[in-house]
Amino acid sequence: MKAILLKEYGSPNLLEIGEVAKPIPKDNEVLVRIHSASINDWDWGLVRGKPFVIRLFFGLIKPKITIPGADISGKIEAVGAGVNSFNIGDEIYCDLSECGSGGFAEYVCVPENQLSKKPSNMSHNDASALPHAGLLALQGLVEKGKVKPGQSVLINGAGGGVGTLGIQILKPYGVKVTGVDSDEKLDLMKSLGFDSVIGYKKSDFTATGETYDLILDTKSNRSVFKYARSLKKTGRYITVGGSMYRLVEIALLGPLISLFTRKKLSVLIHKPNRGLDRMTELVEMGQIKPVVDGPYGFDEIPGLIQYLGEGKHLGKIVVELIR
Numbered sequence: 131m132k133a134i135l136l137k138e139y140g141s142p143n144l145l146e147i148g149e150v151a152k153p154i155p156k157d158n159e160v161l162v163r164i165h166s167a168s169i170n171d172w173d174w175g176l177v178r179g180k181p182f183v184i185r186l187f188f189g190l191i192k193p194k195i196t197i198p199g200a201d202i203s204g205k206i207e208a209v210g211a212g213v214n215s216f217n218i219g220d221e222i223y224c225d226l227s228e229c230g231s232g233g234f235a236e237y238v239c240v241p242e243n244q245l246s247k248k249p250s251n252m253s254h255n256d257a258s259a260l261p262h263a264g265l266l267a268l269q270g271l272v273e274k275g276k277v278k279p280g281q282s283v284l285i286n287g288a289g290g291g292v293g294t295l296g297i298q299i300l301k302p303y304g305v306k307v308t309g310v311d312s313d314e315k316l317d318l319m320k321s322l323g324f325d326s327v328i329g330y331k332k333s334d335f336t337a338t339g340e341t342y343d344l345i346l347d348t349k350s351n352r353s354v355f356k357y358a359r360s361l362k363k364t365g366r367y368i369t370v371g372g373s374m375y376r377l378v379e380i381a382l383l384g385p386l387i388s389l390f391t392r393k394k395l396s397v398l399i400h401k402p403n404r405g406l407d408r409m410t411e412l413v414e415m416g417q418i419k420p421v422v423d424g425p426y427g428f429d430e431i432p433g434l435i436q437y438l439g440e441g442k443h444l445g446k447i448v449v450e451l452i453r
């Protein structure tokens with residue numbers, strides 16, 4: 131089968147397009163014919179081996195993962211002897227980031243406990259855009275953020291995958307949402323329903339004096355004290371990503387700030403595929419429709435990972451493997 135091969139850390143242009151053997155599912159796995167895949171910051175990090183913590187888990191010098199790609203949507207072509215909940219022909223979607231990646235290929239084997247049935251009213255292209263970023267947004271805003279009607283919410287890095295899905299998760303709560311991103315993305319954000327938008331290159335949202343009940347950050351790069359000052363008295367700040375230094379600072383000092391105030395500041399540890407059935411329900415209720423950049427072709431994947439790393443994308447970059 132055709133696959134994108136990761137042989138060394140460095141940059142996306144070191145990725146190779148090659149042929150490898152079609153995988154065979156173990157007893158608890160299914161074999162998926164991948165229809166569509168989407169690209170995540172996760173892939174950008176894995177391909178470069180940056181931040182360094184990635185190497186601690188996925189190979190210090192040489193990557194242990196040989197085929198990158200986390201988000202997929204496709205059809206089951208074979209099932210292992212112990213698989214109970216899925217059958218040949220089922221259309222599924224999932225995030226492979228906790229089970230070896232491998233989404234940038236024609237086929238992948240996936241443990242059945244990582245899968246959900248694809249929403250019936252959605253194409254494979256759209257479905258592949260949801261698992262990773264959609265669940266970061268759902269876990270951050272609803273599970274950990276405990277968003278409530280009437281609150282004021284800010285999403286930092288709002289024009290990317292998490293923000294463009296996060297706004298759609300938030301809308302039914304009747305909250306007022308501010309989005310922060312680069313100027314080129316502000317029109318898209320307004321069209322998705324952000325009540326106000328801020329261009330981060332011109333304005334620092336932590337310096338405006340405005341305070342929020344809930345902040346979801348995809349790009350933490352300021353001191354934890356600045357974020358604490360931007361929260362209302364009982365506000366919550368949740369970060370899903372950013373500079374490693376700032377993430378460690380928030381993880382260490384966030385609990386200390388909570389000892390002296392009623393504010394909560396924490397780092398979200400993503401749990402891949404947890405809540406994916408809930409995401410399916412939201413899609414089937416007509417609440418969620420990803421913003422898709424693409425679909426692009428398989429051979430474009432290395433260039434697209436670079437494109438994501440440079441922040442040129444809008445919403446989610448999707449690759450169609452079966453055209």
Ligand SMILES: NC(=O)c1ccc[n+]([C@@H]2O[C@H](COP(=O)([O-])OP(=O)(O)OC[C@H]3O[C@@H](n4cnc5c(N)ncnc54)[C@H](OP(=O)(O)O)[C@@H]3O)[C@@H](O)[C@H]2O)c1
Nearest residue numbers: 171287289290291292312330348349370371398399400441
């Ligand atoms: N917590 C976990 O366990 C976990 C697991 C997986 C992934 N993650 C993290 O989750 C995040 C994924 O977010 P995503 O999928 O939405 O990424 P994304 O699609 O790359 O979106 C991020 C957005 O932030 C914007 N941005 C860049 N610098 C910014 C700044 N200083 N201030 C405000 N906005 C800025 C980018 O636009 P421009 O580049 O045009 O400026 C881009 O639109 C990543 O940080 C990733 O590392 C966390």
